[in-house]
Amino acid sequence: MFVGEKLTDIRVLHGYSRNELAIALDVTEQAVWQFENGYATPGIETMSKIKQLFNVKNFFFYNDSSIGETVKEEGIAYRSSEKNNAKRTKTEAVYLRFINYLMEYIEDFVEYPDNLILKLRDYTINQIIEEGQVTERLIKEIAIETRNILGLNNQDNKNLLFLLEKNGLFIVERDLSVKTDAYSSWLNNNRPIIVLSNFEKSSVRRNFDLAHELGHLLLHYKINILELTTTEYEKIEREANLFAANFLLPEELFLNDMKSVKRKSNPNSYIELKEKWHVSIAALAYRAYQLNLLSYQQYRYFNGLLNKHGYRVQEPLDDTIPIIRPGKLRNSLRYIFENNLSDLNDFQKHTSFEIKLISKLFGIEEEFFSKYSVQPKIYNFKKRVK
Structure with missing residues (x-):
């Protein structure tokens, strides 16, 4: 039986209102309401559009197990x-x-x-x-x-x-x-x-x-x-x-570092501290102002120079300090797949999600998952707990 709550979940996940989904599916808003509340089941053509739009498999809507507990x-x-x-x-x-x-x-x-x-x-x-x-x-x-x-x-x-x-x-x-x-x-x-x-x-x-x-x-x-x-x-x-x-910027350490800053109202005087602490020039000066190392007038002058130099948009070193991206979930999946504890096929079967949706949820590029899209493996680990 079609589980209407699942359609509500996937619709809200993608930020669609009922009316917006109705337009995307070429049905009435009333029809979407009926699907979600169990008064009607989408036809084959509409079901195909829903799966393609949200990147889920057919079984997703016919499995009454919920997608976890409600988050407040x-x-x-x-x-x-x-x-x-x-x-x-x-x-x-x-x-x-x-x-x-x-x-x-x-x-x-x-x-x-x-x-x-x-x-x-x-x-x-x-x-x-x-x-x-x-x-x-x-x-x-x-x-x-x-x-x-x-x-x-x-x-x-x-x-x-x-x-x-x-x-x-x-x-x-x-x-x-x-x-x-x-x-x-x-x-x-x-x-x-x-x-x-x-x-x-x-x-x-x-x-x-x-x-x-x-x-x-x-x-x-x-x-x-x-x-x-x-x-x-x-x-x-x-x-x-x-x-x-x-x-x-712990107070004691920061106060000691600020002793080397000669022109505290000049944004360029904070570049070395930015390189050391990996904190923006704007945040460094604000911290100095918090600790009474800059007067109100000095801090106003600093902000004026910040705007003049265009540092509100991009500061010095912004293009050289590499952006660190999350790796915990990516590395966990790599560990699971490469050690044959499970595979992408099992993962998709468990979730009924297509790779595109899994990629979007994790914030990990699709290419990462594509290289693990192979035939099912023989696991060497205990069965997954249900």
């Missing part, structure tokens, strides 16, 4: 220039269900190290309870403790993405709206995820996105973001920014 929309924290958009949030909540479903398949074959991000979240919760509120001092302490636990210590931030993935985070790239840099969420099984925009940003700006979202994951667990007022939303954004600043 109110727990999705955006790094964005605008407050959460309801339609977009709904789409991303469905996306998180789909990607979590794929991650569960992977974890049948791959055992990851201890999730230090989860331990840091619990540590943060206990610190906030003890303090009674989130204060600037507490944010600073949590940021430094997080840096130490993750193994950054006195190092720069060059390997930040790798260390986050190694210690429990799942990071994926996805086509987000122009105004959204990233978002984060805790999935229902205590699996933390950060979704980065696949828009070509510089490596250093991406580091700040990661640190900002890590701040949300640790400081704002179970906060209902959809119910926040604009003022409350701006407050948690400031807290995430403060965490990111202290996490990426």
Whole structure:
């Protein structure tokens, strides 16, 4: 029997309204409503269009097993220039269900190290309870403790993405709206995820996105973001920014480095520090301003030069510092396929997804999967847990 909820899921995942899907299928909006609510079944021609549009196999709609547990929309924290958009949030909540479903398949074959991000979240919760509120001092302490636990210590931030993935985070790239840099969420099984925009940003700006979202994951667990007022939303954004600043640029080390900066109001004076810390010139100067190393007038002059030199768009070294891309899920799949623990055919049979959809969900190019598209293999591993 055709499972209408599956059509709703795949439609929302791709950002279609019922009316938009109806136009794409050349049917009425009422017909789509009937398909989704179990009052009608798509005909052969319509079914063919649906499969082609969404890159799923026929069995996807006739299998009543759900695509994982519902992800709560109110727990999705955006790094964005605008407050959460309801339609977009709904789409991303469905996306998180789909990607979590794929991650569960992977974890049948791959055992990851201890999730230090989860331990840091619990540590943060206990610190906030003890303090009674989130204060600037507490944010600073949590940021430094997080840096130490993750193994950054006195190092720069060059390997930040790798260390986050190694210690429990799942990071994926996805086509987000122009105004959204990233978002984060805790999935229902205590699996933390950060979704980065696949828009070509510089490596250093991406580091700040990661640190900002890590701040949300640790400081704002179970906060209902959809119910926040604009003022409350701006407050948690400031807290995430403060965490990111202290996490990426520890005060003691940064103050020592700033002694070598002679003209603190000149953006070009920060190029060497940018190369060392892998943090943008704009963020370095803002951190200096936070620590009272620049006066208000000096900081205004700095920003004027930033605009004059076009550094709001591209800074020096942006084109030479390589962009680090997520590798945890890619490497997990490679390990599974190359060690004959499973294969792409089994993966597709389990999900009923075509390669194009799997590629889109993981943010991994189709060519990666195509080279594993071979005849089924004889596994040398225990059967996947159902």
